[in-house]
Amino acid sequence: METASQKKSRKWRERIAFALGNLGHSAFYGALSTYFIVFVTSGMFDGVEKSIANKLIGLITGLVVIIRLAEVLVDPVIGNVVDNTQTKWGKFKPWQVIGSVVSSILLVVIFTGIFGLAKTNWILFAILFVIIFITLDVFYSFCDVAYWGMVPAISEDSKERGVLTSFGSFTGSIGWNGLTIIVVPVTTFFTFLATGKHEQGPQGWLAFAIIIAILAVLSALAVASGTTEKTNVLREAANEKTTIKDVFLGIIHNDQMLWISLAYLMYSIAYVATNGVLFYLFKFVLGKPNEFWIAGIIATVVGFFTAPLYPILNKFIPRKTLFAIGQLSMIASYLLFIFGRSNLVLIIIGLVLFNFTFAQLVTVLSLTDSIEYGQLKNGNRNEAVTLAVRPMLDKISGAFSNGIVGTIALLAGMTGSATAKDMTPQNIHTFELLAFYLPLALAILSLLIFVFKVKITEKEHAKIVEELQTKLASGAASADEPELSKVVTTELFAPADGSFMKLSDVLDEDNRPLSGTGFAIKPQNGHVYAPFDGTVKFTFSTKHTLGIISDDGLEAIIHVGLGTVNLRGEGFVSHYQDGQKVKAGQLLIEFDQDLIKKAGYSDVVVTFFTQPKRIESLGQLCGETVAHNDKVLEVSHK
Structure with missing residues (x-):
């Protein structure tokens, strides 16, 4: 069994390994998207007749624009391939390594000017350039999709995913901006070693590409060796391309x-x-x-x-x-x-x-x-x-x-x-x-x-969320569905520990009783649990509200607090992904009760049924003080 110390150590290893991945990944993107064009215009066609060189520069510039725009159409296909990959190493890590290695090799090849081919046969050069650059771009996209796709596979915790993304963004900034610091010294130094001239020549640009390629591969290997994919929490929503x-x-x-x-x-x-x-x-x-x-x-x-x-x-x-x-x-x-x-x-x-x-x-x-x-x-x-x-x-x-x-x-x-x-x-x-x-x-x-x-704005979004919640609670925001005749019964377990309340006993910010069909719990602690076996349909961006549907079709939303939309997610930690299947009693949300109360808001946990017209009857409450493993209602619904 992993101790708390070992778990903490593993978490930090994964954070560092993931962050290192974007160091080389962003440096590669910067070299390709910014400095490749600089190399094309200054050193790639050194020794080629100027009129032909300018034609090739114009051709490559136009081709790069077309290829990058076409990549937008290709990315969903690449995402589909990655998502359907099944190996003993997972679905993301293999493409991290394969994408990085192939694209890095091809980066070096194009920074050689395809081995100086333009000097002998510029038409063949143009044809090969298109093939090589497209292949490079596709494999880079595989690496890109696999890298950011790993975030939910590494951790179930929303807060931890935020940490991983922040670490990756930070090192990515270093990788991107670091190129600006090293590009001139590197290209000048290696050009001098090769020619004795203090300038940015083709030899220096090739050395620059080799350094970036090595960094990109090492970064991908760091991610592959230092992280673990947890496939058990991948959301079903990912199947919808x-x-x-x-x-x-x-x-x-x-x-x-x-x-x-x-x-x-x-x-x-x-x-x-x-x-x-x-x-x-x-x-x-x-x-x-x-x-x-x-x-x-x-x-x-x-x-x-x-x-x-x-x-x-x-x-x-x-x-x-x-x-x-x-x-x-x-x-x-x-x-x-x-x-x-x-x-x-x-x-x-x-x-x-x-x-x-x-x-x-x-x-x-x-x-x-x-x-x-x-x-x-x-x-x-x-x-x-x-x-x-x-x-x-x-x-x-x-x-x-x-x-x-x-x-x-x-x-x-x-x-x-x-x-x-x-x-x-x-x-x-x-x-x-x-x-x-x-x-x-x-x-x-x-x-x-x-x-x-x-x-x-933040205020306008808060109004939108409140209005949407009101519509959801009344069933007005539910999609039209075919009429069902079969009546089934769903057992509901308390989504929180605390005191059971009727909706009519809960007052909103304007001191009006809540309307709709459902119930509320005044919580003893800051935990929210799944009320039944089902699937999380969505989460509001403010993290305080989620929609969930039972395996037999009962739809509900769980809303933490009144006015808590204004906290904009602060104090809330999600332990699931949208589209994930959950079991009754499974921890879904942690929230900071003290923070909510200090902000002047209520921490009451409200459960609304979003299709009230389909509900035939609500069973009797089982007790006034409840725990999250207690059955509180039996709902008969179509």
Whole structure:
């Protein structure tokens, strides 16, 4: 039997192993999505006739955009393959390793310029490049899907999943921003070793790719060897595959999800594209390529502080305001880049402002809140669709930003062996127009869309949840189903330890008795248990309410506290996944009673039946003080 000390030690090993996985994974993505285009425009076609080189640069830039956009359509298929994989090592870890090894080998191959093939047969080079890059991208996607898919397989605890995700995001930030710190020193050093020249040549870029490939493989092996997949808690909902059609329909039918997605897409294209052109700014405009590491240091340090700062600020400042602050900082950074482009001090200040953004965190939370909005408006709860939206938007923005970076390099003459001395005023003007004015316009659009079109604030979401709960309790939010004639009886066990109460004895925040069909329990402790054998259908994003259906079709919602929606999940820990089968008496939720009471809310646990018209009769209560293993009701229902 595992001791508490051993369990704690294992948990930390898994956290570290999982976090190490995204260190190499994000570094790989950064090398592929940002610095590969830089290599293509500067070193890949060294020795190739300039006219042919420019044609190949344009061809590769266009192909990368098309392939990355097509990847959005392929991802659901990849997810389906991963989900149906059955091995003794699990379903995720094999694809972590296979995807990483194959994509890393192919990364090195394309950073060799496919072994210099463009110098001898550029047509064959173009054909092979398409095949290799598509294969690389597919296997990278296998690794990506498998990595983040492991989170629910590693832990059943919602809080622990949050810790794993935070650790992974933190190391991912280091992996992504760390490239900015090392790319120039690494490419320059290895080019010098090979040629004796202090420049970023093809030899240096190849060494850079090899280092990233090794890091990616080692990171994948760390995840595979240091984590354990727990297949017993995987939700049945995972069997319902989300297609790209589902994603787009989910967005179209939910106007708030649409506006949130559009605002984030505008931001993301600007952010990723600017990261891609910063190297050109330092090399061709400032004439200081060896100072490019500064951009990486700033991004890493600012990112280190903004992530933990967000929840602190959000206690006092609404997230819509935080989003606006971040976008205004981004807009200010572009103005500094434009008007202070030759001043390193102003550029540094601009980089600090550029990276001071809460857009990703706000977007994730807003998209999550849009689930309840869509459920209230359309009667559909598109959880899987919502989870698929942001990764899809990231891929789209990555594709467009790659196109922007490649286009800038071609139109501004920043290709091949060009230096800052070769730049004309027209070159600089072209660079500014696409590198700063275009992203500036996107940043402004993102701000305007979010401020004027996104209506789901914390307060508005709380109202939506309360209204949805009222509809669910009355049965008004239930989907239409065929009429049933067979009557069955479901035994209900108390979902909490405490004192049994009628709904009419429970007063809401306006001192009105609760309506609906069900019962309540004044809890003795902060535990909520499954009232019967069944399946968890959904959880509100605020974690205080869940929907559950018994094996014989009785639908109910369990609601912890009155007004607790305003806590926005603080003090609540879930011990299940949506779609998971549970047994009567199984622990579902832990909640902090002291926190709820200090906030001025009631901690009463309320159970509503969501299809009251189907209920024929409710049996008698068995006792006034109940424990979670006590049978409290017999419900006859169709």
